[in-house]
Amino acid sequence: MRMGEGMDASITSERPSAPCVLRAARAEDVDAVLEIERAAFGDPWSRSAFVDLIGDPRVAFIVADIAGDVRGYIVAWYVLDEGEIGNLAVHDSARRQGIGARLLDGAIAAVRASDVDSLYLEVRDSNAAARALYASRGFAEVGRRREYYRRPKEDALVLRLDLEPIPPG
Template sequence: MSEPIIVIRPTSADDVPAMASIEALAFSDPWPAMSFRELLAHPYSRMASAVDESGGIVGYCIMLRAVDEAEIANIATAPGMRRRGVGAQLLDDAIAAGTEAGVVALFLEVRESNIAARALYASRGFVAVGRRRGYYKQPVEDALILRRNATAFE
């Protein structure tokens, strides 16, 4: 399949229903639409939407900043659009924005069994630095804590 033309742009309130739909398909314990709306108003959140040529939302990435550290709080690609570079584009966009803003360390949590996400993160220089036992529910599973230093790949 050819790579789609995807634009990454700031999330707007109008994107939330589509994001919540993707979220419900992507996770067994999805965030409700209200969580996306609350984060839109949060001064330390950076929300980006991936938009296809027809204007449809095909993915999103949410980064939360705290001084010189940040966390990828959520990232997902619509099931029908996976493995076509959307997640990588979203993550690269967040990393670039973090670097621009002076973030020196970027963190995230991932289910240990989430091979797709772990491969994506590893390709962008994230390494495991810890584990939260039984962190996830439905099903219960450990979270791996991954960290990416701003100097990765420099």
């Protein structure tokens, strides 16, 4: 299975007022993704960075779609048995409704299905919301990159989640 596929309409949540559907990102989602990205980060990814990920078989680029509006997204990729969460954000009006957790769970499931056994990510030291979310899924701190981020300059914590292999059958 290509990562991000096979999730249309099948994973829904009752928590927001309209159902939240996780699905693979499409080219027409990039405007909404960029709007969230630019509001969320001081050093946002470019349009081409997102466009280039669409359709890449080693990338899970998943959006949270509520009534046709993209309210969040996650990007994960893998090489051999290692994966990385490269990006995650939820529209500020849609936070604390479980969307970030569902996106993270969706990305974990996608990389796990591709025989990844370790999933890494970097997070700003001061990002309490994201750190709490990652801790809730079992990510543990394995390193620190000094002054990794710009705007503002800050250390990154490196977190890792060890994934259990999916039992055969």
